[in-house]
Amino acid sequence: MTTPPSFPPLPPADAAYAAQPAPFQPGAFPPPDAAIATWGLTKGFGDKIAVNGLSLVVRRGEFFGFLGPNGAGKSTTIKMMVGLLRPTTGAAFIGGVDVWREPLRAKELMGVLPEQLNLYERLSGRELIEFAGRLYDMPKDEVRRRAQSLLNVLTLADDADKLVVDYSVGMRKKVALAAALIHRPQVLFLDEPFEGIDPISSRVIRDILRDLTASGTTIFFSSHIMEVVERLCTRVGIIDGGTLIAEGTLADLRARAGSAGGDQSLEDIFLHLVGADKREGGLEWLE
Amino acid sequence: MAGIADLRRERLAEIQPEQRHITPPSFHINPRHVRTLLWLRWKLTVRGYTRNWQRALGLVFILLLFAIFAAVVGLGSAAAYLNLPRPTAIQVLFGALGALYLIWAVLPLLQYSLNEGLDVTKLQAYPLTRGEQMTSLVLATLLDVSTLFILALYAAVVIGWHTTPVATAVTVVALLAAYVHTVGFSQLVLAGLMGLLRSRRYRDLAVVFFAVVGTSCSIANQVVVSRLSRDLSFSDPAALADLHIDRVLQWTPPGMAAKAIVLADAGRFIEAVPWLVLSLALVPLLLAAWAWVLDRGITSAESAGAGAGRRRLRIRRPAARPAGAGVGAQQAPAVATVPAARAMGRRWRPLRGPVLAIARKDALYLWRDPQLKAALLSSLLATVFIFVPNLYGGGRASSAGGFFAGPASVLFAPLPALLVVLVLSLNAFGLERQALQTLFLFPVRPLDVFWGKNLVTGGIALALEVVLTCAKAVLTDGWSYVPMALGIGVAALLVMLGCGNVTSVLAPFRARSMRMGETSTMASENGCLRSIISMATLGVAALLLLPVGLAVAVPQILQHPEWLFVSLPAAVIYGLALHQVATRLIAPVLLRRAPEILAVTVREA
Numbered sequence: 090m091t092t093p094p095s096f097p098p099l100p101p102a103d104a105a106y107a108a109q110p111a112p113f114q115p116g117a118f119p120p121p122d123a124a125i126a127t128w129g130l131t132k133g134f135g136d137k138i139a140v141n142g143l144s145l146v147v148r149r150g151e152f153f154g155f156l157g158p159n160g161a162g163k164s165t166t167i168k169m170m171v172g173l174l175r176p177t178t179g180a181a182f183i184g185g186v187d188v189w190r191e192p193l194r195a196k197e198l199m200g201v202l203p204e205q206l207n208l209y210e211r212l213s214g215r216e217l218i219e220f221a222g223r224l225y226d227m228p229k230d231e232v233r234r235r236a237q238s239l240l241n242v243l244t245l246a247d248d249a250d251k252l253v254v255d256y257s258v259g260m261r262k263k264v265a266l267a268a269a270l271i272h273r274p275q276v277l278f279l280d281e282p283f284e285g286i287d288p289i290s291s292r293v294i295r296d297i298l299r300d301l302t303a304s305g306t307t308i309f310f311s312s313h314i315m316e317v318v319e320r321l322c323t324r325v326g327i328i329d330g331g332t333l334i335a336e337g338t339l340a341d342l343r344a345r346a347g348s349a350g351g352d353q354s355l356e357d358i359f360l361h362l363v364g365a366d367k368r369e370g371g372l373e374w375l376e
Numbered sequence: 377m378a379g380i381a382d383l384r385r386e387r388l389a390e391i392q393p394e395q396r397h398i399t400p401p402s403f404h405i406n407p408r409h410v411r412t413l414l415w416l417r418w419k420l421t422v423r424g425y426t427r428n429w430q431r432a433l434g435l436v437f438i439l440l441l442f443a444i445f446a447a448v449v450g451l452g453s454a455a456a457y458l459n460l461p462r463p464t465a466i467q468v469l470f471g472a473l474g475a476l477y478l479i480w481a482v483l484p485l486l487q488y489s490l491n492e493g494l495d496v497t498k499l500q501a502y503p504l505t506r507g508e509q510m511t512s513l514v515l516a517t518l519l520d521v522s523t524l525f526i527l528a529l530y531a532a533v534v535i536g537w538h539t540t541p542v543a544t545a546v547t548v549v550a551l552l553a554a555y556v557h558t559v560g561f562s563q564l565v566l567a568g569l570m571g572l573l574r575s576r577r578y579r580d581l582a583v584v585f586f587a588v589v590g591t592s593c594s595i596a597n598q599v600v601v602s603r604l605s606r607d608l609s610f611s612d613p614a615a616l617a618d619l620h621i622d623r624v625l626q627w628t629p630p631g632m633a634a635k636a637i638v639l640a641d642a643g644r645f646i647e648a649v650p651w652l653v654l655s656l657a658l659v660p661l662l663l664a665a666w667a668w669v670l671d672r673g674i675t676s677a678e679s680a681g682a683g684a685g686r687r688r689l690r691i692r693r694p695a696a697r698p699a700g701a702g703v704g705a706q707q708a709p710a711v712a713t714v715p716a717a718r719a720m721g722r723r724w725r726p727l728r729g730p731v732l733a734i735a736r737k738d739a740l741y742l743w744r745d746p747q748l749k750a751a752l753l754s755s756l757l758a759t760v761f762i763f764v765p766n767l768y769g770g771g772r773a774s775s776a777g778g779f780f781a782g783p784a785s786v787l788f789a790p791l792p793a794l795l796v797v798l799v800l801s802l803n804a805f806g807l808e809r810q811a812l813q814t815l816f817l818f819p820v821r822p823l824d825v826f827w828g829k830n831l832v833t834g835g836i837a838l839a840l841e842v843v844l845t846c847a848k849a850v851l852t853d854g855w856s857y858v859p860m861a862l863g864i865g866v867a868a869l870l871v872m873l874g875c876g877n878v879t880s881v882l883a884p885f886r887a888r889s890m891r892m893g894e895t896s897t898m899a900s901e902n903g904c905l906r907s908i909i910s911m912a913t914l915g916v917a918a919l920l921l922l923p924v925g926l927a928v929a930v931p932q933i934l935q936h937p938e939w940l941f942v943s944l945p946a947a948v949i950y951g952l953a954l955h956q957v958a959t960r961l962i963a964p965v966l967l968r969r970a971p972e973i974l975a976v977t978v979r980e981a
Contacts, residue, residue: 173813175971192967196819203817207810207978209737211744216737223733224818252744254576268814 119182124149124276124307125170130179132165132331139165141331142179147309147324149275152302154322155311156359162331163311164204167280170309171201183276197225200269204280204311206261210254214245214264217253221268232271239267243293258285266294276307283314295321315356325355329363403507403663413504413512421519442524450528457536463617465536466638470622472529473554473630480558483522484566484573485582506667510563517559526555537641546640546648550633553655557629560662567670580746584753626651629658730820734828742832747887748800748807752836755799758792759844763851783854786845787928790865793840794872800833801876802913806887806977813978816970822963830873830959841865860928863944867924870951874958875917881966883909884973923950 119126125147132140140162147153157163168174170181172192181188188195209217215236222232240246243263248256253264262282269277279298283291298321302308312318318325319339326336335345342358353361425435456468499509517523530551538544572578622638625631632655639648742748762785805812815825845861848854927947931939966973 171817173816173971173974192970193819193821196817201817203813205810205813207813209741209811209814211741212737216740220733220737221818223729224815224820226729229729252576 119185120146122148123182124184125309126182127170128180130166130169130181131177132169132174133177138331143333145326145333145336147307149307150302150305152308152321152323153310154318154325155309155328156318156325157328158363161328163328164280167278167311171199171278172196198274199276199278200272200274201278202266202269202280202282206265208253208261208265211252213250213252215240215249217264218267218271222271225272227272235271239270242297243267259287259290262286263290274306276309277301279308279310281312283312283317315359319355327359327362335362402505404505405507405511409504409508410512413508414515417516417519438521442521446524446528449525450532453529454532454535457532460613464613467616467619467621469533469638470625470631470634473634474625474628476526476529477558477561477628477630480562481565483562484569510663510666513563514556514559526558533637537637539641542645543640546652547637550636550652550655553659554630554633556659557662560666564662564666564669567666584746584750629655728824730824731828734825735831738829738832751799752796755795756792758795762789762792762844762848783852783857785852786848786854786857786861789845789848789861790841792844793837793865794868796840797833797837797869797872797876801873802879803885803887804829804876804880805884805973809887810978813974816974822966826877826959826963834869834873837869860940860944864924864928864947867947867951868921870955871920871924872917874955875920877959878962879913881962881969883913884976886977886979920954
């Protein structure tokens with residue numbers, strides 16, 4: 090886990106949080122090369138702590154994989170990072186901008202593909218992408234040009250004028266990704282982007298993501314598909330029960346998991362770290 | 377696992393290759409399977425009502441209402457059978473059984489989810505025969521609240537047609553056949569129209585249609601029912617007997633049952649038996665037709681989730697992409713970074729790109745979203761009340777007769793437009809429903825959001841005001857009132873928009889997505905508290921509208937029309953100022969409260 094050098098005490102987070110003065114020394118946190126930085130990010134729902142004091146730094150240009158079992162707090166963390174869910178305590182920074190103090194500035198820097206695609210379903214695919222571009226205050230002609238190229242690359246051009254409500258799950262994911270990419274974000278959040286996606290679309294998206302990281306975009310990526318994470322991500326964080334239990338490169342994680350041969354797959358490491366590698370009981374009656 | 381795989385392989389080997397594709401629907405019935413399916417239906421029905429106390433309370437009210445209504449209908453028809461002359465009673469019997477058959481056949485068109493507890497498409501994964509599925513579906517209808525109607529009407533038939541024990545037995549058997557026919561035919565229609573009913577276009581149309589019909593039912597009640605009762609006299613038994621609907625209806629399955637009942641009641645058992653046998657003989661035919669339609673429906677692309685548009689075969693290939701020529705690499709030079717446009721500074725401009733984008737989106741949504749369209753059309757129906765006084769002999773011809781038909785009534789012409797504003801702006805973010813999350817992901821300034829939304833709502837309302845005011849002026853010759861009406865209309869519009877912006881941020885609520893057959897366009901899930909908040913909001917809005925009304929009323933009452941030259945512009949300025957102050961004060965709050973608004977309005981899956 091990355092531990093920033095000088096962590097100030099956790100700020101109280103309530104409705105008036107945004108109005109409070111910065112609780113830490115200027116320049117101490119986040120680090121200057123951090124694309125995403127969270128510090129003591131905590132979210133409680135009643136008695137249940139969904140995310141517990143999550144502190145994390147993702148450097149610029151990194152492809153960061155965020156793993157965890159169901160209900161571990163991945164989506165909650167991402168929602169807090171992108172300004173959709175107010176943290177109980179803690180702070181989140183995108184490109185050095187505090188998401189909860191300067192939400193508009195932070196949102197300008199990021200693109201988000203949420204897990205729940207709550208899209209404007211009564212717009213056509215093209216209209217939705219262009220709508221997104223216009224909300225980023227981009228010039229109309231540029232929006233049209235980028236929308237068309239995104240539609241082409243994501244193989245949506247034939248269905249561009251069909252309403253999103255008539256799209257399949259995969260098409261929705263792709264159009265949502267296009268809407269998140271249109272402004273060329275510095276930081277891209279992807280929450281389960283490959284869920285319900287066919288192999289062809291999956292390949293197209295993977296290629297796009299690779300290109301994006303090659304051109305300097307930071308990607309924060311949550312997924313259950315270990316092979317994809319293993320293939321794409323430069324660093325990985327594992328969350329379990331709302332707590333970040335491990336974070337680092339694949340080699341770091343292998344070392345931490347205690348792999349002798351060093352050839353463990355990410356899935357093995359993940360299962361080992363979350364303690365799910367020993368199955369209890371069996372289904373003898375299946376024999 | 378290997379054992380199961382081997383077993384499957386053995387079973388598959390036993391089946392002839394052609395049989396693997398064409399498996400005729402089996403009508404074998406295993407009572408245990410039927411019991412399990414009925415348990416499922418019962419569980420889903422009960423769970424639907426017991427998850428919270430409001431639903432349970434709602435069920436009690438519905439049951440009470442249905443029981444009373446069913447009892448009234450049942451007792452009424454029983455009284456008709458017992459007291460009316462037999463020829464008339466026969467027409468009532470045929471009419472009652474025929475009407476039930478027809479209503480149940482049409483019900484799936486009104487409420488697709490009538491029997492969702494046993495959705496056959498979900499049961500396909502299990503080893504159930506078609507016979508078991510259909511038996512369960514028919515029996516499960518006994519758990520539908522609407523079945524109370526059938527039972528009440530059937531009980532009335534037994535009461536009215538039981539001269540001898542044999543006649544009673546024939547009546548009961550005939551009613552059982554009629555029940556299976558009624559429910560089975562309803563399910564047949566449902567299965568046959570599965571593709572259509574699941575299509576987005578039909579559902580959209582149905583939402584708009586039923587919402588508008590629901591809102592205009594009072595008008596329909598006044599116009600249609602009064603005309604019908606004038607043209608058809610049901611109080612004359614002889615006239616009713618002369619209708620002879622039995623001659624046509626006796627050839628329908630419920631009519632056959634009715635014919636058997638009538639003949640048995642008259643002691644003509646030999647004649648009654650063929651009708652009864654015919655009715656019973658049609659049951660297997662109906663079930664076979666149902667099974668056939670069901671099989672076709674389930675295996676068609678439509679019910680498998682494919683949209684109509686996807687029927688077209690298209691061979692598509694991913695666009696050829698040279699290695700490393702993705703979005704980022706390919707477009708890096710041109711795309712640069714968004715925020716070249718951002719360098720323009722933070723000053724608010726009324727018609728920036730985001731404002732126009734939001735306005736365009738809202739306008740498209742008003743046209744394409746059935747719920748919003750239904751809300752808009754329903755509120756537009758209020759225009760009827762503006763013109764009703766003129767249609768009933770008011771207007772130019774009798775301008776002195778009645779204030780609401782005279783020239784001064786032009787002043788009330790903008791009211792429906794204000795209703796439109798009220799409906800669309802009071803809970804603007806709730807009306808975004810799930811998509812609000814998407815809106816809040818973008819760095820769009822709150823003032824831009826409000827301005828975009830107000831542009832569309834205000835534009836529609838203003839156009840409506842102008843049209844209604846001019847139309848009313850034409851009907852009443854009240855052209856002198858037009859400037860006043862438009863002046864206070866615009867002022868009130870601005871006040872309402874300002875109020876709407878504030879309430880949308882401070883008191884948003886979840887606008888439930890309408891389903892087919894529902895008539896309320898703005899149903900919320902927040903109960904009494906929501907109503908209280910809405911009433912309080914309306915009270916405050918009314919108070920804020922008071923100065924606008926006074927701007928016209930005071931000069932008129934004090935007979936100083938020249939004051940209008942000052943009071944009207946003052947009212948418009950007041951409206952504008954109130955809108956601006958309210959919107960600018962609430963804009964930063966929107967930014968701060970975004971997560972809370974999302975939590976209230978967006979339901980997580």
